[in-house]
Amino acid sequence: MSRIAARFKALAAQGRGALIPYLEAYDPDWETSLELLRKMPAAGADLIEIGMPFSDPSADGPVIQAAARRGLKAGATLAGVLDMVADFRQQDNETPVILMGYLNPVESYGYERFCRDAASAGVDGLILVDLPPEEADVLAPFAKANKLDIIRLVAPTTSDKRLPYVLSHASGFVYYVSITGITGTRSATTHDLEEAIPRLRKVTKLPIAIGFGVRTPQQAANASSIADGAVVASALLSTLAETLDDKGRATAQTLPRVLAQIEDLAKAVRNADGKVV
Amino acid sequence: MADPKEHGTSAVQSNSLRHQPDERGHFGGRFGGRFVAETLMPLILELDEAYKAAKADPAFHKELEYYLKDYVGRPSPLWFAQRMTEELGGAKIFLKREELNHTGSHKLNNVMGQILLARRMGRTRIVAETGAGQHGVATATVCALFGLKCVIYMGATDVERQKPNVFRMRLLGAEVVPVTSGAGTLKDAMNEAMRDWVANIADTYMLIGTVAGPHPYPAMVRDFQSVIGTETKAQMKAAEGRLPDIVVAAIGGGSNAMGIFYPFLDDKSVRLIGVEAAGHGLDSGKTAASIERGRPGVLHGNRTYLLQNADGQIEEAHSISAGLDYPGVGPEHSWLHDVGRAEYVGITDNEALDAFQLCTRMEGIIPALESAHAVAYAAKIAPTLSKDTLLVVNLSGRGDKDIFTVAEHLGVKL
Numbered sequence: 001m002s003r004i005a006a007r008f009k010a011l012a013a014q015g016r017g018a019l020i021p022y023l024e025a026y027d028p029d030w031e032t033s034l035e036l037l038r039k040m041p042a043a044g045a046d047l048i049e050i051g052m053p054f055s056d057p058s059a060d061g062p063v064i065q066a067a068a069r070r071g072l073k074a075g076a077t078l079a080g081v082l083d084m085v086a087d088f089r090q091q092d093n094e095t096p097v098i099l100m101g102y103l104n105p106v107e108s109y110g111y112e113r114f115c116r117d118a119a120s121a122g123v124d125g126l127i128l129v130d131l132p133p134e135e136a137d138v139l140a141p142f143a144k145a146n147k148l149d150i151i152r153l154v155a156p157t158t159s160d161k162r163l164p165y166v167l168s169h170a171s172g173f174v175y176y177v178s179i180t181g182i183t184g185t186r187s188a189t190t191h192d193l194e195e196a197i198p199r200l201r202k203v204t205k206l207p208i209a210i211g212f213g214v215r216t217p218q219q220a221a222n223a224s225s226i227a228d229g230a231v232v233a234s235a236l237l238s239t240l241a242e243t244l245d246d247k248g249r250a251t252a253q254t255l256p257r258v259l260a261q262i263e264d265l266a267k268a269v270r271n272a273d274g275k276v277v
Numbered sequence: 278m279a280d281p282k283e284h285g286t287s288a289v290q291s292n293s294l295r296h297q298p299d300e301r302g303h304f305g306g307r308f309g310g311r312f313v314a315e316t317l318m319p320l321i322l323e324l325d326e327a328y329k330a331a332k333a334d335p336a337f338h339k340e341l342e343y344y345l346k347d348y349v350g351r352p353s354p355l356w357f358a359q360r361m362t363e364e365l366g367g368a369k370i371f372l373k374r375e376e377l378n379h380t381g382s383h384k385l386n387n388v389m390g391q392i393l394l395a396r397r398m399g400r401t402r403i404v405a406e407t408g409a410g411q412h413g414v415a416t417a418t419v420c421a422l423f424g425l426k427c428v429i430y431m432g433a434t435d436v437e438r439q440k441p442n443v444f445r446m447r448l449l450g451a452e453v454v455p456v457t458s459g460a461g462t463l464k465d466a467m468n469e470a471m472r473d474w475v476a477n478i479a480d481t482y483m484l485i486g487t488v489a490g491p492h493p494y495p496a497m498v499r500d501f502q503s504v505i506g507t508e509t510k511a512q513m514k515a516a517e518g519r520l521p522d523i524v525v526a527a528i529g530g531g532s533n534a535m536g537i538f539y540p541f542l543d544d545k546s547v548r549l550i551g552v553e554a555a556g557h558g559l560d561s562g563k564t565a566a567s568i569e570r571g572r573p574g575v576l577h578g579n580r581t582y583l584l585q586n587a588d589g590q591i592e593e594a595h596s597i598s599a600g601l602d603y604p605g606v607g608p609e610h611s612w613l614h615d616v617g618r619a620e621y622v623g624i625t626d627n628e629a630l631d632a633f634q635l636c637t638r639m640e641g642i643i644p645a646l647e648s649a650h651a652v653a654y655a656a657k658i659a660p661t662l663s664k665d666t667l668l669v670v671n672l673s674g675r676g677d678k679d680i681f682t683v684a685e686h687l688g689v690k691l
Contacts, residue, residue, distance in 0.1 A: 055459070055590040056576060058468045059314040059475065065458060077588045103312060103575045108589025130312045130575065134301065155316035157478060162319060180316055181476035 003096040003124045004149055004172045007047060008207040008228060017224025018046035019269040020209055021262050022100070022233035024064065025050050025081040026071035027240065032250040033071075034084050036258060041095045043259045044266020047209075049127070049231060052081050052101030059129045061184040063234040066241060070248055078109050082121040089122035098151060098172075100127040107138070115142035125149035125172040133169035140169070153177050154200060156192075163203050173207040174200060176227060178214070184234025187213035193226045217268030225272040232265055294542040294618055297609065302492020302579075305616060308608035311491040312575045316475050321578075325493045327398050332500070337397070341390055348422070349385050351504065353377050355512035355669070361639040365659040368523070368666035371516075372642065373509050373537060375673045382645065382674030383505060383533045384415035384486060390501035391484050392419040400482035402426040406470040408435055408463035408529065409600030409647065410442025411674055412486030417451035427451040430470040433461035435599045442678050460593040463529070463603045467577050487530025488607030491578030495607050502536025509669055510540050517667055523548045523658075526671035527650040528621070529565070529601035531610045533673035538619060548620065551610060552654045554596035555623030565594035567606040568614050568621040581608040597626035597682065598646035600674075624650040624657075630686055632656055633676060645674030646682065 001009070011018050021040055025033050040048050053071030057064060085097050099118065106114050106128065118126070126148055131139060136150065143150050149172025157180055158166055167174065176196065178188035188196075193210060200208055210223040211231030223230035239261050243253040297304045302311055302325075311321055331337040345351040354377065358370045375383035395403060403420050405427075407413030413429040420427035429446055433455040436443050446453050459465035467490075474483040488495045488502070506524075513521050524541060526534035528551040541547045553566035564570055567582045574583040576591055584592040584604035594604040613619040624632075629646055632653035636644045644652055648671070655670045662668065676683070684691050 055592075056464065056468050058471045058577070059316070061472075072590060104583070104585065104591070105589035107575055107580075108585065108587070129314050130578070132311060132313065132315060132318045134318070135310050135312055153315040155314075155319075157316050157319045159319055162322075166315065177314075177316055180478050182472045185476065 002147065002149065002172070003094060004047065007094070007096050008173065011046060012228070016270055016272060017227065018209065018229030019044055019220060019224065019266050020047045020049055020229050020231040021045045021236055021265070022049040022051060022231060024067035024071050024237060025052060025084055026074040026076035027067045027237070028070045028244055028248055028250050029074045030080060030084065032254060034087055036255055037084060037088050038091060039255065039259055040262060041092055043262040045095065045262060047096040047098060047229065049098045049100050049233070050081065050085070052078060052099055052105060054102040054105060057102060059182055061182040061234060063184045063237050063241070067237045078105050078114065082117050082123070085123050086121040096124040097122065098125040098127060099123055101129070103128050103131050111139050112142045115139070115146040115148055119146035119148055123148060125151045127151045127153065127175060129153070133166055136169055151175050156180050156196065160199065163200070167204045170204065170206060173209055173229065174204055175231070176200060176208055176210045177212045178210050179212050181212070183212055185213070187215065187219060190222055190226070193223060197227050217264050220265045221268040221272035224269045230269065236261060295539065297612065298492060298496055302496070304609050304612035308573070308581050308611040309492055309495055309579050311578060312580065313491045313578045314475065320478055321491050328394060328493050328497050331394050331397060337393065340393055344389050344393070345386070345504065349379050349389055350377065352508045355509060355516065357516070358640050361636065364639055365656055367659040367664065368662035368668040369664065370655060370659060371513070371521070371667065371669045372640070372672040373505060373669055375505060375533065375671060376642070376644065376648070376675035380411070380415045380418050381677065382411040382415065383502060383536060384412045385418070386504055386536065387486065387498045387501040387532060388412070388415040388419050388484065391497070392423060395482035395484065396423060398482065400480060402428070402477065402481045403484050404428045404430065404470050404473045404481055405484040405486060406463065406466040407431050407486065408466070408602055409598065409645070410435065410439040410446065410678060411600060411645070413451070413453070414442050414445050414449070416484050416486070417446040417449035420451060421449045428473060429453045430456050430466040430473065432463060432466045433457045435462055435466070438682055439599055439678055440681070462594070462599065464591065464594070471577070487532040488535045488609060489530045489577060489579055489581065489605060495579065495609055498532050499535040499539055499609060502532050503539040505533065505536040505671065506538060506540035509537055513667065513669065519667070520544055520547055521667040521669045522546070523550060523666065523668045524671070525550045525552060525651045525655045525668065527552045527601065527647045527673060528606060528610060529554070529603050529647065530605070531607040533671050535607055535609055537671045538613070542618060549613070549618065550654065551619055551621045552650045553621055553623050554598055554601035554650055555625045556595040558625055559623045563595035564623070565596040565601050565603060566623045567604055568610065569623055571604070573611065576605050579608045581605050581611045582614070597629060597686070598650065600645070600647040601650065622654055624653045628653040630683065633683060642672065643676035644672055645676045646679045648673045649676070
């Protein structure tokens, strides 16, 4: 069983959903983001999403755009991101790691080579924002050969007619983009989510995580109990940005504050009720 | 919904070069495509259906013809540039006068088609990206004409260097949003327009101004612009009794070039030359020549030649012309380059400035800096060609918007 499947199965047995915090690789530098990655599981991360910085993140809001810019300024490369994961895997062989980003750096690296190197570094899944199932044939065979899950995005705009097509290309879990918009801007209501998630359940047995607009512990608790997990990104990156000095460098506050926020989110997710086992 | 694998790389039905792209929006099975986030995917598919239906509807074409004739002012003349021809002493030079269209460029051809489509689709809010502001002005114009809300994203750097167009757009009732991310040019404006669209899908139509973006935009914009080439073909036959030998057009995203090239793709005797902005020089590191100095990659919804670094990060383009200042190019050009049907060359900022003045003084026509790149290449090769060579330059826009930039480069204070 893959790390992703094993983790969701274990959490289901505990009767709760997953907290999936996001960090941008190299934000604000390689060492700090690796340190944050290492400490995330103890702070309560059940799965971890790592953003691969890209120059033109067209689905992202200002907070992730700024994080990507800091990452690139710090010299981010895909090879460096994979090194981070490999380093993390020396201490943690259970927490699933998902890389999220845009297609061009991966195409530039080479699809086959990337899937091979990502798998051997210990990556479990890939979310490529601008790779819809219609174009996924460039990557899918290599991901499959290397046992990497391709995590599919589903949006409120994805019609019931289209849903089976999208989900037939999914593995690992399904990422529900809860709003029509860019990351970190607005939030879906509980009512929206309660309507949306059953629509997906009818078509897939995969776990479902909710992202885009999940910011507070309460929202994370809500989302993870309606679905099977909650992704929190912009809220954590905003906190990280606040702790940087005027030259954009990490300070003594950077790790403690981001980790404390993850702890608060984790507490809420773990205490959320209403999760049906 | 068909799985891509089912119709995969379906073979082109004939030897014609005019049957691209395939159902997936791929040119030559490689370029183009639909690389967008899932939130946008259903909208792109809906647009594809709507455009197919409009294309098959004679009423749509009739309506478009009406506006092209009485509002845009088509057909545009094919002007024999006699003094320039004599001065250069070689090929016979003709200018396709797209700068005479309403709003001063070829941009309105496409915008007119898309706004009629947006109306058919019931959209009431239009967003668009713009570089030089020509596409923004054209879009703001039709939004005024039809009473639609209009939001134009423009890089902050471009807002600064294209002030007259910014003011025109605002006069026309558009909201112009300066984009400060990146270098504040066309690429960044495109990112921001896509972000707006994804956040406002219910009422918004994204009106892309060039032959790039996710399918069906590259094919649709080409179709709307191909009126340029269709007219040129008929006008040249009327004037000279035959096809031109060479067609030259400037390329940023490549819509004016695609528009004039497309009807000639199967006429193998006609050389098609796309002129990219070399900026400070092709090897200066400050260039916008995506085909000559880029490599294929994925940006803004399509696979095409891109200026990018070794890690696949997109690089900033540079050109004196805001309309050519883009690190990518339409996917059909990438394909035409790879199959060798069209040639792609570079013209520097300084060569374009010289041609700007040459065209102005010799023909009394002030070309846009974008179009001046095409004039420059024509001026470069004309003396090497025989006097019976028929050379058409697509004069895609007028240069009034550029006089401040040109004055600054010539050291003149206005």
